[in-house]
Structure formats: C-alpha cells, structure tokens
Amino acid sequence: MLQNFQEIRENYISQFGGEEDELLQNLVRETFLTQLHPRMLSGWHQGSLLSFLVQLTKAQNILEIGTFTGYSTICMARALPQNGKIITIERNDEIEWLPKKYFELSGLAEKIDFIIGDAGHIIHTLNQKFDFVFIDGDKREYLDYYLALLDKTTDNALIIADNVLWDDKIFKPVASNDYMTQGIIRFNDYIKKDHRVRKIILPLRDGLMLLQKV
Numbered sequence: 001m002l003q004n005f006q007e008i009r010e011n012y013i014s015q016f017g018g019e020e021d022e023l024l025q026n027l028v029r030e031t032f033l034t035q036l037h038p039r040m041l042s043g044w045h046q047g048s049l050l051s052f053l054v055q056l057t058k059a060q061n062i063l064e065i066g067t068f069t070g071y072s073t074i075c076m077a078r079a080l081p082q083n084g085k086i087i088t089i090e091r092n093d094e095i096e097w098l099p100k101k102y103f104e105l106s107g108l109a110e111k112i113d114f115i116i117g118d119a120g121h122i123i124h125t126l127n128q129k130f131d132f133v134f135i136d137g138d139k140r141e142y143l144d145y146y147l148a149l150l151d152k153t154t155d156n157a158l159i160i161a162d163n164v165l166w167d168d169k170i171f172k173p174v175a176s177n178d179y180m181t182q183g184i185i186r187f188n189d190y191i192k193k194d195h196r197v198r199k200i201i202l203p204l205r206d207g208l209m210l211l212q213k214v
Contacts, residue, residue, distance in 0.1 A: 165207030
C-alpha cells in the first residue's frame with residue numbers, strides 16, 4: 001500500500017515538474033543500458049532542483065564531486081551564466097566515455113571541466129573559490145571532502161550533499177563493515193555541530209542536505 005502511494009505521489013509530482021528533454025532521456029536510457037548501478041543517476045526532479053538553485057544563487061563557479069554519467073552536471077551547466085564554469089570530478093575512469101559523450105552533445109563542453117581522479121586529492125590543487133558545490137562522491141569520504149573544500153568556497157556559498165538519508169540505513173543498526181553508512185552518519189553528525197554553515201535536509205529522493213556558508 002505504501003509503495004503504491006509513493007508511486008502515485010511520484011507520478012503526480014512529475015505532471016507538475018516540467019518535462020525531461022530528449023538529450024536527458026537518452027542519457028538516462030544509455031545509463032541504464034550500460035551501467036551496473038544506474039540508480040546513482042540524479043534524475044529529473046533532482047536535476048531540476050539543482051538547476052533552479054544555480055539560477056537562484058546566480059552561481060558562476062561550481063564544483064561537483066561525483067560526476068557519474070553527467071546528468072546533474074548538464075542540469076547545473078545549463079543554468080550557468082555565459083561566463084560560468086563547472087568543475088566536475090569522477091573517480092571511475094571506466095565510465096569517462098559516457099559523460100564526455102553527452103557533454104559534447106549538450107553543447108556545454110566549454111563550460112565543463114571534467115577531471116578523472118580522486119577528489120580528495122584534487123580539491124587541494126584547485127586554486128579558485130566556488131560559490132556552489134554539489135557533493136555526490138564516495139560516501140565514506142563526505143566529511144573529508146567537506147573539510148577540504150570549505151575554505152575554497154565564497155561567503156554565502158551554497159553546498160549541497162546528496163544521499164544524506166542513505167536509503168534510511170542511517171536509522172537502523174549499522175554493520176561494522178558498512179563503511180558507506182558510517183561515512184554518511186559521520187558527515188551528518190559533524191554538520192549538525194558546525195556553526196559555520198546554515199543547514200537543512202530536504203527529503204527529496206535519498207535526502208539532500210543544503211548548507212550555506214555564513
């Protein structure tokens with residue numbers, strides 16, 4: 001019964017949330033055809049929200065940790081002003097071909113700096129300030145990402161962390177070898193006590209935490 005209600009709710013929301021264009025539909029289709037964990041893709045509702053927030057904040061320099069197949073990257077890049085730029089970092093070099101393909105097809109490749117490598121190391125090499133950050137990388141390293149990037153953000157920068165509800169695993173006993181869930185809990189607990197940022201969790205998909213540097 002609960003699952004049926006959730007499906008009804010999702011279908012209803014979809015009717016009022018605009019339409020996913022052909023490029024993004026094709027990216028979703030190819031992701032599901034070629035990737036082992038296609039549900040990692042952001043999807044239309046989350047992508048729309050990210051685009052909305054980029055426009056509202058008038059962001060010009062975005063850092064994305066965790067590209068996957070590039071859905072969220074394209075949504076955010078579309079919302080950037082003409083001189084805007086997004087740096088997106090992906091650890092898995094085996095999927096590099098897929099986001100690159102769609103960055104070119106989107107016509108936004110010049111706005112996107114796509115880096116393959118370990119974000120934990122790469123963040124320290126970036127010599128610029130970001131006014132918008134989207135964290136969606138290795139859940140075990142969320143807190144490390146946050147601590148590394150906070151000094152690389154502007155005043156009032158918006159930082160968004162995905163999957164902070166982690167399929168509700170954070171509410172259940174956590175196995176000693178479940179390092180992903182432990183990483184999310186460690187991040188959430190740290191943010192709760194961090195007075196350098198305003199914070200709120202939106203129960204969208206798997207939980208989005210919005211942080212604003214103060």
